[in-house]
Amino acid sequence: MNQKIILNSIIFILFLSTIHAQNKEKKTNQDFELEVEAEYRYFYNDATFSNQKQHFPSIAFTPEYSVDWNKGYEQFNVTGFFRLDVDDERTHWDIRELYYQKAKKSWELSIGLKKIYWGVAESNHLVDIINQTDAVESFDGEDKLGQPMVQFTYTTNKLGSFDFFYLPYHRKRTFSGAKGRLRFPVFIDKDDLQYESGAEEWRQDLAFRWKHYFGAFDVGLTHFYGNGREPLFTFDQQGNINAFYPVINQTGLDLQITHNAFLWKFESIYRTAKAQDFFAMVVGLEFTFSNIDGNGLDIGLLGEYLYDERDELALNALQNDMFFGSRIAFNDTQDTSILIGGISDLESSSKIFSIEASRRFGSSWTAEIEARIFSSIDANEFILSNFQEDSFLRFSLSKFF
Amino acid sequence: MKKIILILTVLITLGIQAQTPEEHGLQIAKAAEQADLGFNSSTVNLKMTLKNKNGQTSERSLTTKTLELTEDGDKSLIVFNSPKDVKGTSTLTFTHKVGSDDQWLYLPSIKRVKRISSNNKSGPFVGSEFAYEDLSSQEVEKYTYKFIEEKGSLLVVEQDPVDPKSGYTRRLVTYNKDKGYRFEKVEFYDRKNALLKTLVYSNYKLYKNKFWRASTFIMKNHQSNKETILNFSDYNFDANLSEEDFTQVALKRS
Numbered sequence: 001m002n003q004k005i006i007l008n009s010i011i012f013i014l015f016l017s018t019i020h021a022q023n024k025e026k027k028t029n030q031d032f033e034l035e036v037e038a039e040y041r042y043f044y045n046d047a048t049f050s051n052q053k054q055h056f057p058s059i060a061f062t063p064e065y066s067v068d069w070n071k072g073y074e075q076f077n078v079t080g081f082f083r084l085d086v087d088d089e090r091t092h093w094d095i096r097e098l099y100y101q102k103a104k105k106s107w108e109l110s111i112g113l114k115k116i117y118w119g120v121a122e123s124n125h126l127v128d129i130i131n132q133t134d135a136v137e138s139f140d141g142e143d144k145l146g147q148p149m150v151q152f153t154y155t156t157n158k159l160g161s162f163d164f165f166y167l168p169y170h171r172k173r174t175f176s177g178a179k180g181r182l183r184f185p186v187f188i189d190k191d192d193l194q195y196e197s198g199a200e201e202w203r204q205d206l207a208f209r210w211k212h213y214f215g216a217f218d219v220g221l222t223h224f225y226g227n228g229r230e231p232l233f234t235f236d237q238q239g240n241i242n243a244f245y246p247v248i249n250q251t252g253l254d255l256q257i258t259h260n261a262f263l264w265k266f267e268s269i270y271r272t273a274k275a276q277d278f279f280a281m282v283v284g285l286e287f288t289f290s291n292i293d294g295n296g297l298d299i300g301l302l303g304e305y306l307y308d309e310r311d312e313l314a315l316n317a318l319q320n321d322m323f324f325g326s327r328i329a330f331n332d333t334q335d336t337s338i339l340i341g342g343i344s345d346l347e348s349s350s351k352i353f354s355i356e357a358s359r360r361f362g363s364s365w366t367a368e369i370e371a372r373i374f375s376s377i378d379a380n381e382f383i384l385s386n387f388q389e390d391s392f393l394r395f396s397l398s399k400f401f
Numbered sequence: 402m403k404k405i406i407l408i409l410t411v412l413i414t415l416g417i418q419a420q421t422p423e424e425h426g427l428q429i430a431k432a433a434e435q436a437d438l439g440f441n442s443s444t445v446n447l448k449m450t451l452k453n454k455n456g457q458t459s460e461r462s463l464t465t466k467t468l469e470l471t472e473d474g475d476k477s478l479i480v481f482n483s484p485k486d487v488k489g490t491s492t493l494t495f496t497h498k499v500g501s502d503d504q505w506l507y508l509p510s511i512k513r514v515k516r517i518s519s520n521n522k523s524g525p526f527v528g529s530e531f532a533y534e535d536l537s538s539q540e541v542e543k544y545t546y547k548f549i550e551e552k553g554s555l556l557v558v559e560q561d562p563v564d565p566k567s568g569y570t571r572r573l574v575t576y577n578k579d580k581g582y583r584f585e586k587v588e589f590y591d592r593k594n595a596l597l598k599t600l601v602y603s604n605y606k607l608y609k610n611k612f613w614r615a616s617t618f619i620m621k622n623h624q625s626n627k628e629t630i631l632n633f634s635d636y637n638f639d640a641n642l643s644e645e646d647f648t649q650v651a652l653k654r655s
Binding site: 033071106108116157161211218260294296298332366 | 501527568643
């Protein structure tokens, strides 16, 4: 089903692109790039559940093709993704992007599979809702599945930009398989999760965003109406889990004030559904000491407070927490950078520490090191308690062709 | 009538003679700005070669679009084409004649547009010997001036940055008054007033019979012995760019 849709949309978009390409010959720019990534994840604690592995060597391919014409005002982009992993559920492929775009003066139109990012915070991405999270790909939720859409953007000089989204198809979230870590006692098969909506994944969803800036202020106001991207977990009296995708209305606000070396950030959402209404927010700041040594060393300090009214049912377990972090950028020719952070629950002992470092080698290689450490996880944590033995180290090496 | 002209001429001559070095310096800076007025918009490709003290090199390539504005500072959009891992990363800058610039960064891997602080003026641009302030739009209001000397067609003016966040106490700029007041050389003095860097402009070309643009910039750091060479190619003054090409929406598609 899924593949058929994708195939149809490819044909449709290629068709659109060729028509336009024929109409306006002129100069076209084409570009092909391939990233091959070798990755190794090592979970150094014994597994909580049987069948879970400790060593996860893996390889991923990200091919990208883009062509633009009409001075770049028309373009066609494709980004594919394939990963082979020890965990069968983490072995997956996706079309991250496949869209045709046309821009003219104050408007822009995109048709196809695309990725949209909303928000300003670092430790949690609340307002960002257009794409389904590729939950098996990374822990930070920044990897996303390609979302089919028609996006129309209208930009004004005085009132900012207005984005309208038509989202005809919902994509389910994938959870770790039996061999995988970072999972619940019962392995969740994504196909077992149902929809509240009778139209299921074919529910026609809508979203809107207004984005503007005034001096030091950057403001975004968003609304989404459709199948939720996060499944909702409920329990019956026998204690059985019932998980499904509810129909939600979500209003979001994101605000950043940029003043000298300070970035003040605020993100909040209010989500309503038949089964659940709640409010969540992130408020924080980032301060950067720049060029400390006269050689380009920047040290940024980050602090964010996270609140989620869902309490322990919040899927990301960030219900009343503090995040502290530091971003160190050397601004050297290899773009060496390090991000260190820790999230601490204000009501329990639970803490998650993380470190991410990256550096380029030569002109076409990059290396990354990542560690996520679950520390003193409270046994009463509904979600996190399942991950208490899942601290891991990750090494990856990428070659760009 | 003749008398009036005579008196005026005398007054003007006296006026020039009475001009302080500060006034003369400012006059030259304004003349240079005037000479470059009216380019409207331009696009150019740039290859950056970074050389460390052992002579090892690494390269970056980028495309820059500039929109000329007269009431406020220029707008610019820079897109990285290489190294490949940062390909598509781009920045949008709204320069202001007074106050700090507005700047956004686009990260293509996660499709995020992030407003960034323009506070970091003295830091290196992508590991090069160019600081952010060396590459930003040169607005007259950003410096105070002092005329130093005249050598044939070359005029040397000292420029002191107004912004206390600048990495320099002063720069010595050599203008060529016969060639539209183009820059020939800039010497940068660090916060301790020691010579830090020298930037030499070469391979100048005249575009549209008015605008001088150097094809090569060589920035030499005297303290670290590192060097960065900029090679500009495919200057285009006929792109007819407008405000709509310099928005956060345009930043994402660039």
